[in-house]
Amino acid sequence: MQENLRSILSEAGIEDELVQEIQKVGFPKTARSGELIITPGSTSMHMPIVLEGLLSVVRQDEKANEILLYYLEGGETCAMSLACCIEGKRNDFKVTAEDNSVLWMIPMNYMDEWIQNYRSFRKYVFSSYQTRFDELLETIDSITFLNLYDRLYKYLLDKKQATKSYEIHMSHEQIAQHLNTSRVVVSRLLKQLENEGKIELERNRISIL
Amino acid sequence: MQENLRSILSEAGIEDELVQEIQKVGFPKTARSGELIITPGSTSMHMPIVLEGLLSVVRQDEKANEILLYYLEGGETCAMSLACCIEGKRNDFKVTAEDNSVLWMIPMNYMDEWIQNYRSFRKYVFSSYQTRFDELLETIDSITFLNLYDRLYKYLLDKKQATKSYEIHMSHEQIAQHLNTSRVVVSRLLKQLENEGKIELERNRISIL
DNA sequence: CATTGTTTGTAACTAATGTTACAGAGTGTG
DNA sequence: CACACTCTGTAACATTAGTTACAAACAATG
Numbered sequence: 001m002q003e004n005l006r007s008i009l010s011e012a013g014i015e016d017e018l019v020q021e022i023q024k025v026g027f028p029k030t031a032r033s034g035e036l037i038i039t040p041g042s043t044s045m046h047m048p049i050v051l052e053g054l055l056s057v058v059r060q061d062e063k064a065n066e067i068l069l070y071y072l073e074g075g076e077t078c079a080m081s082l083a084c085c086i087e088g089k090r091n092d093f094k095v096t097a098e099d100n101s102v103l104w105m106i107p108m109n110y111m112d113e114w115i116q117n118y119r120s121f122r123k124y125v126f127s128s129y130q131t132r133f134d135e136l137l138e139t140i141d142s143i144t145f146l147n148l149y150d151r152l153y154k155y156l157l158d159k160k161q162a163t164k165s166y167e168i169h170m171s172h173e174q175i176a177q178h179l180n181t182s183r184v185v186v187s188r189l190l191k192q193l194e195n196e197g198k199i200e201l202e203r204n205r206i207s208i209l
Numbered sequence: 210m211q212e213n214l215r216s217i218l219s220e221a222g223i224e225d226e227l228v229q230e231i232q233k234v235g236f237p238k239t240a241r242s243g244e245l246i247i248t249p250g251s252t253s254m255h256m257p258i259v260l261e262g263l264l265s266v267v268r269q270d271e272k273a274n275e276i277l278l279y280y281l282e283g284g285e286t287c288a289m290s291l292a293c294c295i296e297g298k299r300n301d302f303k304v305t306a307e308d309n310s311v312l313w314m315i316p317m318n319y320m321d322e323w324i325q326n327y328r329s330f331r332k333y334v335f336s337s338y339q340t341r342f343d344e345l346l347e348t349i350d351s352i353t354f355l356n357l358y359d360r361l362y363k364y365l366l367d368k369k370q371a372t373k374s375y376e377i378h379m380s381h382e383q384i385a386q387h388l389n390t391s392r393v394v395v396s397r398l399l400k401q402l403e404n405e406g407k408i409e410l411e412r413n414r415i416s417i418l
Numbered sequence: 419c420a421t422t423g424t425t426t427g428t429a430a431c432t433a434a435t436g437t438t439a440c441a442g443a444g445t446g447t448g
Numbered sequence: 449c450a451c452a453c454t455c456t457g458t459a460a461c462a463t464t465a466g467t468t469a470c471a472a473a474c475a476a477t478g
Contacts, residue, residue: 059346061354069349080342082335092346116325126291129338133289136345137268137301140278143352144389145270148435171455180353182436187456203444203455357465380425391466396426412425412474 001028004051005104008075012127013120021114026106031055031097038095046105049077053101054162058094058178067143068155068178070135071098071162079128082111099163151179152189156199160208168206210237213260214313217284221336222329230323235315240264240306247304255314258286262310263371267303267387276352277364277387279344280307280371288337291320308372360388361398365408369417377415 002023009019031037031053038044040060055072072078072095114121142151155178159168176186190206193199200207211232218228240246240262247253249269264281281287281304323330351360364387368377385395399415402408409416 059349059353061350063354065354067349067353080339112328112331115331116328119321119325122321122324129342130289133338133342133345136342136349140268140276140345140349140352141270143349144268144276145272145274173455183456184437184458185435188435188458191457201456382425392426393428393467394465397428397465400427410426 001051001102004102005049008049008051011075012124014124015118015120018114018118018121021110022104022106025110026104029103029105031101031103033097033099033101035097036094037097037103038093040092040094044081045108047077047079047081047108047111048072048103048105050074051102051104054098055101055103056096056098056178058096059092060094065180066094066177067139067180069093069139070132071158073162076131077124077128078132079125080132082108082125148179148181148185149189149192152186153193153198155179156193156206156208166208168208169204170206171204210260210311213311214258217258217260220284221333223333224327224329227323227327227330230319231313231315234319235313238312238314240310240312242306242308242310244306245303246306246312247302249301249303253290254317256286256288256290256317256320257281257312257314259283260311260313263307264310264312265305265307265387267305268301269303274389275303275386276348276389278302278348279341280367282371285340286333286337287341288334289341291317291334357388357390357394358398358401361395362402362407364388365402365415365417375417377417378413379415380413 005023006019009022010016014022026049028051029048037048037055050072052074054074057069057072057078058066059069060066111125115125142154146154152175155175156168159170160166172186172190173183176183179186190199190201194201198209200209214232215228218231219225223231235258237260238257246257246264259281261283263283266278266281266287267275268278269275320334324334351363355363361384364384365377368379369375381395381399382392384399385392388395399408399410403410407418409418
């Protein structure tokens with residue numbers, strides 16, 4: 001695990017000195033597939049780095065409708081939690097482990113110092129901000145410019161990409177929640193995708209062809 | 210104008226020394242209402258601060274469909290353009306002056322130095338990032354969880370807020386573009402809002418009651 | 419004031435998505 | 449294997465939003 005963390009950080013261009021400090025002040029956190037990691041309304045004091053696994057970041061409205069914003073994959077971090085903490089604001093997300101996952105949690109109070117002292121860390125944080133921002137934009141694009149059929153197909157392809165697997169193990173109901181639509185609609189469109197030879201359907205499993 | 214800039218920056222907690230430097234290396238740029246300031250595909254080398262007026266930031270797809278992402282009001286900046294520049298990426302936005310506006314343009318190459326040396330500037334930039342991010346989330350909320358009727362009404366109220374005026378001077382066609390729908394639909398819903406006593410309609414003008 | 423172009427109102431229709439209801443297939447457990 | 453539970457397929461229908469078409473009102477201009 002320590003090795004994994006080290007290689008992720010060096011890859012991001014962070015110098016040994018800082019890597020060691022991150023190892024020293026942070027701590028690991030594991031989550032099993034399906035586990036809720038952050039609930040809306042909570043205030044976290046740590047910035048997580050995903051060492052292994054996959055997290056989904058979901059937005060909720062007051063009626064508990066949901067929409068998937070983006071995934072956090074191995075090696076990625078969510079600098080957004082920074083501001084959420086700096087300004088003492090509540091968290092507006094729901095973060096779930098989509099797979100068995102391992103995170104490295106860094107206490108927020110080191111952030112400002114590191115951003116000041118390490119150009120590489122500055123780059124790392126800004127780059128994370130930017131990546132999340134771009135992903136939000138892509139989400140907006142999908143919702144705004146695509147119809148449900150295309151959105152669903154894109155969703156499946158994105159999930160394939162994120163899990164590096166051609167098989168998706170989810171129920172139609174779960175997919176419907178990520179897209180803020182109903183199970184019936186998802187079943188209908190999945191069947192259409194199957195008829196067009198793009199996927200194969202089984203119980204709790206979708207194979208992408 | 211210099212006075213305006215100074216008061217905006219001090220208000221943001223930036224010390225005199227840096228304010229003076231920003232005044233020295235930046236330059237003003239004016240735009241008349243309706244003028245296109247940034248087109249998709251361009252790469253800007255400056256971070257703009259809005260001194261006066263109002264800018265709209267719009268996302269476009271390849272078929273020139275559009276959706277309003279957020280406004281930039283007087284005193285605000287768009288730190289996003291930072292990363293757009295750092296990573297040499299193309300701009301994916303269309304920025305338009307919604308009013309006669311004045312901007313202060315800061316060359317990007319000073320950013321990293323200032324972020325390193327001035328805690329206040331660091332805060333300013335991060336806070337800008339966060340504000341934009343929150344606005345994107347609100348946009349996603351609207352698109353995802355509201356029907357068009359509510360979205361339209363919220364749009365009018367937001368515009369009122371941004372312009373500090375109860376009168377909106379736009380055609381139905383322009384509103385339709387910001388919401389990525391058609392003029393006919395907007396006219397239909399506006400008429401409904403009027404019948405319900407929430408607004409008053411005239412040619413090129415909507416009054417919010 | 420005649421002409422032209424823009425804006426708005428409205429009807430009639432189409433398409434996309436959401437909802438309700440129900441049946442049958444698959445899975446896990448005692 | 450009997451039972452309970454979850455998941456999927458499908459039909460019928462309701463609602464929302466998009467499209468086409470046309471007329472009338474308004475504004476700008478020579």
